[in-house]
Amino acid sequence: MEYYSKQISRLIAELSSLPGIGAKSAQRLAFHILNMPKDDVNMLANVLVEARNNVHYCKECFTLTDAEICPICGNPKRNHKLIMVVEDTRDLAAYEKTGKYDGVYHVLHGAISPMQGVGPSDIRLKELMQRLQKEDADEVIIATNSSLEGETTAMYISKLLKPTGIKVTRIASGVPVGGDLEYIDEVTLLRALDGRTEL
Numbered sequence: 717m718e719y720y721s722k723q724i725s726r727l728i729a730e731l732s733s734l735p736g737i738g739a740k741s742a743q744r745l746a747f748h749i750l751n752m753p754k755d756d757v758n759m760l761a762n763v764l765v766e767a768r769n770n771v772h773y774c775k776e777c778f779t780l781t782d783a784e785i786c787p788i789c790g791n792p793k794r795n796h797k798l799i800m801v802v803e804d805t806r807d808l809a810a811y812e813k814t815g816k817y818d819g820v821y822h823v824l825h826g827a828i829s830p831m832q833g834v835g836p837s838d839i840r841l842k843e844l845m846q847r848l849q850k851e852d853a854d855e856v857i858i859a860t861n862s863s864l865e866g867e868t869t870a871m872y873i874s875k876l877l878k879p880t881g882i883k884v885t886r887i888a889s890g891v892p893v894g895g896d897l898e899y900i901d902e903v904t905l906l907r908a909l910d911g912r913t914e915l
């Protein structure tokens with residue numbers, strides 16, 4: 717990219733390091749930003765910095781939030797004895813969009829993947845166990861993806877929870893194999909939830 721000056725090249729390089737942004741998109745975004753009013757660019761930059769500085773994990777469910785406790789955990793109307801375990805905050809959002817789930821969540825931030833060197837201690841499993849020691853849950857619904865990693869994680873969690881006597885269920889496999897929860901439509905999500913089976 718020698719035909720661009722240093723700062724333009726740097727902007728393109730930073731943008732293309734984002735997921736889903738190829739070289740062409742990065743160039744398009746870079747020139748769009750360079751043509752934006754300066755105030756708008758400042759605002760965009762500030763929103764990025766502020767979000768990164770103020771967003772952290774919810775103390776209870778480990779989803780991303782800018783408060784100490786996320787709005788779901790802080791809602792007394794939710795069923796706090798029903799805990800759905802998901803891989804990431806986007807999966808939580810997918811279930812929230814259905815508007816039909818009234819329990820709470822636990823966000824793992826990943827799935828066990830021996831191939832990629834991700835072990836049980838690399839995701840928020842210990843935190844789930846600690847949480848279950850403090851609170852008495854009626855049911856833990858494992859809603860990890862139906863990929864190899866998601867299934868491995870589900871099996872691991874069910875084994876881990878067996879001695880606790882807590883009811884552990886797995887969402888039905890209406891979710892296509894290898895499917896990312898966030899891309900699956902609401903009807904399928906709800907069908908998977910309704911059809912969950914005890915492990």
Ligand code: ZN
Pocket residue numbers: 774775776777778779785786787788789790
């Ligand atoms: Zn929370």
